[in-house]
């Protein structure tokens with residue numbers, strides 16, 4: 001008999017909820033977490049300025065109405081320490097600690113076909129068996145350090161934002177180089193600029209960013225909001241991206257120009273990326289429509305940045321707004337008006353090497369005391385690829401995914417019985433409010449295990465045909481949008497040599513949920529369920 005009903009890998013938003021949900025269904029469960037604390041993203045990314053870019057009322061669990069009512073967020077967009085406190089509170093409140101094993105990295109997971117169970121091996125050399133294995137390893141947890149020649153010779157400290165030192169890093173009086181200007185680079189830069197002697201921002205790709213208009217949440221609005229929380233959550237579950245957004249319901253291209261500008265201005269003033277992207281029905285589907293919002297944002301950059309040459313360099317031209325993650329910051333562009341900040345274009349003159357004293361580009365040398373890499377993650381597949389996962393017949397998952405990742409509904413892999421992925425490739429995942437998607441996946445997986453147990457099935461395996469058909473559907477939906485037009489981490493373009501596949505499901509979390517529910521209601525259509533031997 002297996003040691004556990006379910007082994008869970010990871011204890012971020014997904015793993016924490018998985019422990020609670022599976023345990024509440026009467027299953028024995030243990031989560032293995034590489035970090036020395038729970039929280040995942042919100043544990044590791046403790047760099048200055050780290051902040052959620054989905055509002056606190058949305059980026060929080062909905063499974064417990066009591067939790068929802070008792071917890072009050074202090075800010076519209078919560079900073080990393082507050083999200084981490086929240087996740088620790090959840091672990092305390094639901095008594096999850098006995099079933100979470102920290103500082104333990106899963107190195108291998110192998111399906112034992114004869115016994116019908118997974119053997120999960122951890123870096124303490126211990127192996128445990130489990131009937132089911134749930135990968136809650138995160139879409140953005142395998143951080144990526146660029147392989148610049150000479151990095152190991154650098155005399156000063158260097159940090160990746162996704163592995164930030166827990167004791168913090170002090171840049172006071174230092175010349176700092178920042179590589180990476182995506183969501184994280186844009187958050188960390190103003191914080192460094194505030195204390196450093198000089199900040200050099202090495203920019204390869206200019207990014208669109210919109211203001212947060214972050215603000216404290218006052219008690220009255222908290223109370224009022226909570227009175228309708230259940231209905232709001234339901235709308236989030238039925239929405240496109242997991243956040244209810246009021247759009248105009250009209251295409252931008254049919255809008256009179258003055259009205260278009262008025263709408264964009266209103267939403268820009270109110271803050272947040274989703275209300276802008278959701279303003280018109282064609283913004284993510286039609287390049288000409290998207291150009292109208294792109295031009296609007298470029299005008300705001302020019303309005304904010306005093307030096308016209310710097311402003312122009314900060315203006316993105318090469319991809320549609322939203323096709324890369326839309327960044328959010330209240331002070332990134334204005335930061336370039338500080339005398340101690342220099343924008344360095346490493347598109348026209350790429351980084352050549354790191355030396356003991358700084359960074360060399362094709363055009364010059366920058367003397368530096370510290371380096372910060374906001375260079376992101378091997379998204380979607382990186383954390384899974386770093387585990388030696390072997391399915392039926394000993395086939396490694398990395399081999400199965402050699403031509404690109406695919407998973408039926410983004411939740412299960414043909415050839416890997418009783419293994420489930422939370423927000424895996426082929427699900428809405430990173431193109432949704434992740435907490436909504438995580439809760440839906442965990443509950444669907446729990447119901448599937450309970451169904452199998454209740455009907456005398458010991459094995460649940462996605463079929464090849466279902467997986468293939470789903471993969472084709474995901475691609476078909478993606479190519480009806482503007483998303484594939486960008487060289488983004490959504491398609492793996494940030495990782496040298498990675499196969500380019502668009503692996504998020506873009507039809508919306510509402511319709512995705514309906515598909516998943518229909519599969520379950522049909523007795524897990526597209527899965528083979530095998531009886532206990």
Ligand SMILES: Cc1cc2nc3c(=O)[nH]c(=O)nc-3n(C[C@H](O)[C@H](O)[C@H](O)COP(=O)(O)OP(=O)(O)OC[C@H]3O[C@@H](n4cnc5c(N)ncnc54)[C@H](O)[C@@H]3O)c2cc1C
Pocket residue numbers: 009010011012013014015032033034035039040041042043045050051052053054059104105106107136137138139140141184383386387422423432433434435438
């Ligand atoms: C800086 C940053 C900001 C973000 N902001 C937002 C936002 O505003 N809105 C939003 O919706 N999403 C955001 N995201 C995405 C975010 O990852 C999700 O919102 C959510 O936190 C994911 O939870 P998770 O549990 O799926 O994954 P994670 O939080 O990544 O947790 C996965 C955990 O698995 C562990 N793990 C991985 N491999 C192993 C192994 N082999 N053995 C043991 N443990 C392992 C990791 O250590 C990690 O703790 C952000 C991501 C980043 C990096």
